[in-house]
Amino acid sequence: MSSTLLFHKTYRHPTSQEWVVFVHGAGGSSAIWFKQLKAYRQHFNLLLLDLRGHGRSNNLFQDVVRNPYTFKTVTTDIVHVLNHLKIQSAHFVGISLGTIIIRKLAELSPDRVKTMVLGGAVTRLDIRSQCLVKAGNLCKHIIPYMWLYRLFAYIVMPQKAQKESRHLFINEARKLCQKEFKRWFKLATDVNPLMKYFRERAIPIPTLYLMGSHDYMFIKPVKELVKTHEQCYLTELKDCGHVCNVERPDEFNQHSIDFILRHQS
Template sequence: MLHYKTYEISPSSPWVTFVHGAGGSSSIWYKQIRGFRKEHNILLIDLRGHGQSERDLWKKGDTFKEVSKEVVDVLDEVGIASTHVIGISLGTIVAQTIADTNPERVKSLILGGAIIRFDIRTKTLLWIARLTKRFIPYMLLYQLFAYILMPRKQHEESRLAFVNQAKRMCQKEFIKWFALMKFINPYLYRLQISTTSIPTLFLMGDQDYLFMPSIKEVVSQIDVFEFIEIKDSGHVCNIDQPDVFNNLSIDYIKKFEQKTAAIQLG
């Protein structure tokens, strides 16, 4: 079982599940907890090999489906029938995989710093990392990726937050997570098609230059997806601009809950 923590205010309050990115942990949501726990039940999860969750859970052939199933197992353990899911960075792939495999468990998706396609620049970086991952310390690679993703001075807090959390990983865990990126584009493309029935909000920093172009392209083609650009923010927009991120997310969830309540009243 993955390590998790809950903040429950009432049985009638909607649940919100937070899924962190690669190298992070549930602690990267520290700027969200205070705002969300006023009206929502919160579930924070450490993905396998991260934070306080177990290491060495990998089996040959494991994919994002196995990773996402572990999150669903936590939902079962806590007794959460359905939840809004908020993901950041690689956590958005896990979140969309849950929506794909267990759509009845996901009320809505809020995807910050979403990854839905790797362009030629990202593929080149991954290729270099793939060649060097077994003989270069993973923290050097991770620090390089963090700096490339979050290069500006105003990204320093989010960059340091992920780098500091990544120190809890080990080389073996890093390699296993990295292996999930192989042949990822076809899988990401299928996810966008299969999850169109789930209300989805993309929140992207305007300085997220690696992933912003693909988000704009996909959202323009799928009408049910919503997209908001957060000014003066990089890839990890929940840390760079927490108040904006929180207000937009909470407002999106509130509108969903109000609409659902109106439909139930008839």
């Protein structure tokens, strides 16, 4: 594997020509999709990958990347994997910050994206979120990054029912080094300008938003967005928080697989 190619793993279906690509969020890894594999493998070819600095891609870019990350460079990493595997187009499933990367990919290479399933989608940071990001940005050089990550995990996923999701993301974040955390944290400060552009420019790709009813930081902007964008749909999962693919895997799988099957070639 190339030293600048993301770590990835594929699962081949014996007959299907359809590919599904899973994109995790900041601080996670492809391991967060373990509750999706069995259901999805019955229908599609699967591609799981670890974003730069995450999981088993944590050392791939140390000698290559010196500058702060951008959503464009992080997204281009995925395009390189698609090219390497000769996957011309696919359905994309993302969670949290991974949903922004998928949306960026749809902007850069719309012909590569058949559908988008965006779980726990981040479409705008509210005032509270912006204050947290700014405070964290000021403190990131003096406070151990795991302290900050635990704080954000508890703020985004505060409820008892979200304990599994919270612990999963905290454990995955331990694999990040301090430098990588700072790069991705800086990337979060670019969310609002980018998402403002996305809200103003709808694209004709079928999109399903899967949001937990208790995802109090992010569900309201999604409700506003689907009212104005064609081919965008929202399914709200009751009594569920931010990481809905972990908290409500059966419902997540059913709704997302049905959506993809309806829009496959």
